[in-house]
Amino acid sequence: MVLMVLLCCLVLGSMSALLATLGHAAQASQRQQRSAAMLAEVKRVLLGRAAADASLPGSLPCPDANGDGSADLLSGNDCPYYIGRVPYKTLGIPEPLDGDNEPLWYALSRNFRDDNSNAINSDRIGDLTLSGWPSDNALAAVLFAAGHAQSGQSRSASNSAACVTTGSTLAETLCAANYLDAGNAALNTKSSRNLSFQSLIHDADYNDQVLPISSQELLALTAQRIAREVKACLDSYAAVSSARYPWAASITDTLSYRATVSKHYGRIPSQPRPLKAEISDSNVNALLDALATLQFALDRYATSNTIASRSALQAAGLSLVGSALAISTSSSPALPSSVTTLANDTGIATQALALSPPSSTIATVRALLQSTINGLIVNGIPLDSGMSIGWPTSCSHVGSSYWNHWRNEVFYQVAEGAHPDGSGCVAGATCLRLNGDGEYRAMVVVGGSALAGQTPRQPSAEPPVTWLEGTNLHTSPALSFESYRRIDTESGRVNDLVVCLDGKNLCR
Numbered sequence: 001m002v003l004m005v006l007l008c009c010l011v012l013g014s015m016s017a018l019l020a021t022l023g024h025a026a027q028a029s030q031r032q033q034r035s036a037a038m039l040a041e042v043k044r045v046l047l048g049r050a051a052a053d054a055s056l057p058g059s060l061p062c063p064d065a066n067g068d069g070s071a072d073l074l075s076g077n078d079c080p081y082y083i084g085r086v087p088y089k090t091l092g093i094p095e096p097l098d099g100d101n102e103p104l105w106y107a108l109s110r111n112f113r114d115d116n117s118n119a120i121n122s123d124r125i126g127d128l129t130l131s132g133w134p135s136d137n138a139l140a141a142v143l144f145a146a147g148h149a150q151s152g153q154s155r156s157a158s159n160s161a162a163c164v165t166t167g168s169t170l171a172e173t174l175c176a177a178n179y180l181d182a183g184n185a186a187l188n189t190k191s192s193r194n195l196s197f198q199s200l201i202h203d204a205d206y207n208d209q210v211l212p213i214s215s216q217e218l219l220a221l222t223a224q225r226i227a228r229e230v231k232a233c234l235d236s237y238a239a240v241s242s243a244r245y246p247w248a249a250s251i252t253d254t255l256s257y258r259a260t261v262s263k264h265y266g267r268i269p270s271q272p273r274p275l276k277a278e279i280s281d282s283n284v285n286a287l288l289d290a291l292a293t294l295q296f297a298l299d300r301y302a303t304s305n306t307i308a309s310r311s312a313l314q315a316a317g318l319s320l321v322g323s324a325l326a327i328s329t330s331s332s333p334a335l336p337s338s339v340t341t342l343a344n345d346t347g348i349a350t351q352a353l354a355l356s357p358p359s360s361t362i363a364t365v366r367a368l369l370q371s372t373i374n375g376l377i378v379n380g381i382p383l384d385s386g387m388s389i390g391w392p393t394s395c396s397h398v399g400s401s402y403w404n405h406w407r408n409e410v411f412y413q414v415a416e417g418a419h420p421d422g423s424g425c426v427a428g429a430t431c432l433r434l435n436g437d438g439e440y441r442a443m444v445v446v447g448g449s450a451l452a453g454q455t456p457r458q459p460s461a462e463p464p465v466t467w468l469e470g471t472n473l474h475t476s477p478a479l480s481f482e483s484y485r486r487i488d489t490e491s492g493r494v495n496d497l498v499v500c501l502d503g504k505n506l507c508r
Contacts, residue, residue: 039143046141055402056116057226081165086104107194109128111215120219121405131200132199149179181198220448223446231499234501239503253460264413265411276384287326287327297312325340409446435482440501447467
């Protein structure tokens with residue numbers, strides 16, 4: 001009987017220990033699941049923020065090194081530190097905590113910092129690495145869930161101590177070395193950056209959960225944003241231009257990006273320049289560009305009267321006066337004085353409108369601008385009168401601080417008949433197709449990251465072999481284009497992003 005009692009006690013004790021162990025394991029698993037979910041959510045927010053950034057698409061905020069919840073301000077052209085807490089206030093989200101209720105940490109590649117001098121486009125590559133992550137897919141950022149404190153880690157908000165990660169003395173709760181393990185907590189400042197991080201099996205010395213953000217996935221979303229903006233711009237232009245699209249700029253023209261008559265395939269032109277035939281006089285071309293710039297500045301001013309819009313309007317008026325003067329003082333003026341006088345009057349009225357308070361009106365400037373355009377047409381300048389001379393204000397890339405980073409990455413084709421003086425593309429004959437389908441008037445192609453053999457980039461090479469692949473790569477107008485998702489096998493052969501244009505927002 002005594003033996004039976006002892007046996008029962010042993011069994012019950014073993015079961016109790018087993019249940020306790022299982023309980024602890026289940027709790028640890030739940031904490032890890034909560035951490036994984038929070039890491040994934042913060043990654044989603046950071047990717048969305050990068051793609052939507054107004055002044056530098058593709059950029060990420062500096063880490064929060066002082067614990068106030070906001071991204072640290074740049075120090076010169078650098079983040080003060082390249083590791084810190086997730087700047088949740090800057091991202092507009094609640095403070096992200098892991099399964100142990102500890103703050104998430106965030107390491108940033110300098111190549112993706114939010115600094116307007118930083119040229120971010122499809123060619124940008126992160127310089128962070130993570131053990132177990134492919135070496136050819138360098139990282140833009142790394143997120144960490146630190147978990148509970150390990151041996152030697154102290155997280156007291158009231159104590160300050162020397163911090164290995166910053167090389168300075170600060171509150172223990174602000175020191176990454178009190179949260180992150182192994183090489184993840186190494187010295188990481190703007191002058192001495194840690195580029196190598198580790199994702200290891202959890203043991204007594206390591207319990208970080210790590211989630212990387214690759215350059216490719218970040219830039220793929222950013223390229224979608226750029227493509228949508230350019231598509232919206234061109235479709236909006238066609239909506240006020242008799243459903244016609246501008247000529248392309250020659251691929252070899254990487255200085256002016258001027259729309260060239262009969263050029264169906266190339267890059268996005270700096271101005272629509274809706275000519276039916278080419279003109280060779282440089283002064284007249286400059287006048288057309290000045291008129292287009294003025295129209296855009298006028299429309300922006302009419303929408304939003306700000307210091308910036310008034311400054312742009314004044315500059316546009318001054319430029320037009322200069323262009324008119326260059327023609328009128330030429331030894332062989334290409335235009336009669338009646339036209340240059342109209343252009344000059346338009347420029348002067350525009351500058352008067354830009355004053356605060358204005359001494360001219362929007363209606364006056366619009367009337368003078370249209371009279372100047374009519375004068376050009378009457379005097380033989382072959383403009384398509386059914387098309388706008390300038391871009392609409394919905395063209396958000398025009399004049400932006402980031403377009404120069406992307407303009408060589410973006411290609412464009414207009415279908416035969418959908419261009420100035422055209423009568424529309426013919427279905428089944430001249431309209432364009434995407435992946436073998438559709439009847440589209442134009443296409444926008446954004447080159448992806450460089451594939452094998454595509455470096456160094458050659459901006460003026462025609463065809464653009466260092467940017468595009470497959471049927472997207474051609475020198476003369478073609479009908480077929482192709483585009484694939486990153487998960488598609490074909491994306492390893494063709495990684496260009498292609499969007500179709502036909503005036504419909506959902507054309508894709």
